[in-house]
Amino acid sequence: MAATKTLDDLFYETLKDIYYAERKISKALPKMARAAQSDELKQAFQMHKDETDGQIERLQQIFELIGKRARGKTCAAIEGIIEEGEEIIDEFKGTPALDAGLLAAAQAVEHYEISRYGTLRAWAKQLGLKDAVSLIEETLAEEERTDEKLTGLAEDTVNAAAKKAA
Template sequence: MARKTIEDLFIHELSDIYSAEKQITRALPRMARSSTNPLLAEAFKSHLEETQGQIERIDQFVEATGLKLKRMKCVAMEGLVEEAKELIDEIEKGEVLDAGLIGAAQKVEHYEISGYGTLIAMAKHLGMKSSAVQLLVDTLKEEKAADEKLSAIAEQGGDQAATLKKA
């Protein structure tokens, strides 16, 4: 589908973030299993549940607006997930891998934060129902909170924080 209008672009971007969310639901369990930091493993498990809710929110948004998503694969998320897989395959379990996984997860969060921010701006420009837009706003808040949680884990005391500061 050609992206000739803001609505076409919006549908493309919403389809892209939907694909991104689906991909990250498949990656988070492996990231959780690979982490030796219990707080980090729990953050990944918790965010998996949130992400499943975010997918449901997109479904609700689509239903509320009558839009039809495109079947596509988010190549950006595919790359970010691949980077995380490489870390898991190449680095021994421990604080270095945990630090790498935090960085990989924050790259994902930043991608999602920018995506939802853009979607919210376009949805408002298109005059979409505020109740529908609020679904996107709720997800954006969750993504920002997940990023903050990852930062807090990275900044906690102990050997892991020291390793991160050396990098």
Template sequence: MAAKQKTLQDAFYETLKDVYYAERNSVRALRKAAKSAQADELKSAFETHAEESQNQVERLVQVFESIGKPARGKTCEAMQGLSSEMDEHLEDFQGSPAADAVLIAGAQAIEHYEISRYGTLKTWAAQLGYQDAARLLEETLAEEKKTDELLTQIAETINVQADEGEGEEQDAQPQKRRASGSRK
């Protein structure tokens, strides 16, 4: 007997489980990022989005309910990788002028992943006739885009500060090289 052909409905459910896991993981990553952020504005943005993400997890439960499926997650390798990379950057750049800049970069990588997943799920939900699910997913998609835009705005200031902090070190380097070069 041949294996059952996978359908768009199957893809929707599997991707929904993936994003459910990812969103729950995102809440933890955002809380950790908030504790690590140096700039008050960034810390506040992470704290706010962590709360918003918790609401998004609850909204995903409603999506599962609307399609008559149990809310359960499936390990999301992409989110694990993005979270792991963010942890590495936190460790490598802790206390440096670029610490907040790399935090924003890591958070935006997560946001962009979520934006792509929610966009796909919203489109599939509409195609499958899951109007309630499509509406709920659109609400979350809009929040994710808004957070990404906010992080970009914050980054514009943070990146300048990080560059100025690094610029002082870079300015000192050529002087050291010239000084050591003149001894030859």
């Protein structure tokens, strides 16, 4: 019979998932910044790259708090989202719609991260991991701010530019 899995196990497995995802995102953001046509979008991707690197450091601290080695576990969800972003770059390169597509892909990443960090926060609270909760909340707040900035960028400039004829 299989060993009983606990919330501790689920927390650890999900932590490995988001750790892998953040590292993949950190590698994908410079490519997205290079592909973006709008200076504002390029800047947003570069800023999020720096933030993501800080989030990876926070995740490493959480692994230390629970006495586990920081390691990732392949995250099929983030692999798919990043692959969609790469398809947008290939299919829309040089078109007015490219930035809108890149921005949409970036928001899919943000929404995935917000979902994961929200879950991890709830579980960390349940497990009494107060220090982990505060580290997760710091990251969650950054992800939510990034999502808001991307929405603003889409509504203010990028979507309108995408509508224009090439």
